[in-house]
Amino acid sequence: MDLSKTLTIYGRKPVLEALNDTTLSPQRLHLADSNKPGGIVSQIETAAKKRAVSTSYHDRLALSRISKNGKQDQGVALDLYCPNFNTLEGLLAQQALKPGKRFKGLLLDGITNPQNVGMIIRSGCAAGIDAIFYPKRSVAALGPLVIKASVGTAFRAPIVLCEDAIGCVKTLQSAGFQVAVMDGHAEASLFDEQDRGNTVFVLGGETDGASEEIKSAANLSLRIPMENGVESLNVAVTAALISFLS
Secondary structure: OOHHHEEEEEOHHHHHHHHHOOOOEEEEEEEEOOOOOOHHHHHHHHHHHHOOOEEEEEOHHHHHHHHOOOOOOOOEEEEEEOOOOEEHHHHHHHHOOOOOOOOEEEEEEOOOOHHHHHHHHHHHHHHOOOEEEEEOOOOOOOOHHHHHHOOOHHHOOOEEEEOOHHHHHHHHHHOOOEEEEEOOOOOEEOOOOOOOOOEEEEEEEOOOEOOHHHHHHOOEEEEOOOOOOOOOOOHHHHHHHHHHOO
């Protein structure tokens, strides 16, 4: 099993829904051996057998390590194969094989509202964005709330997991990518006509925007022009505008 392309989901209802969704590729079901038989647990086991998904039983502590959320996993977790998931290193290796294709990506920095993160994933996936860089730190966890807000597109989105946003920025820049930070005080507009080449757009947190460290490291700052006294847009709306920008 390729761990870089594996997403582990948890919770009885989300797992049952995933097992019944024939567009998804479940790899392994994990159950707590303390689960009471019957009810939705039996439905989950039956659905797994129908899909020929192997099942492993664990004590509660071991299962909580797998789900990474022992308080909410309800004794159930499921490994899903997500073909478009990648690591930063894997993506850069693949990108080197596509020198003629212009790259456009989104990098999340401090976005903590799962609803916003899910909507960003949905917009990026719908627009065919090349990558959504998803730091493990400072961003809402890729769990049930984000998946629900993405309307299931999280399983198909080109999500690139990375350790932290600033480290991702520096690695991308070293590989020749341009990093653009969205900042309402910037002079240049997102809609200025210019070929920016391989560009990753940083989307900052709901309250403070991108971190000062990222703003200092970015190659350029861009704003979205506002009319009628509007000061800012929801970060998910900004992501949609960037994603569908030709």
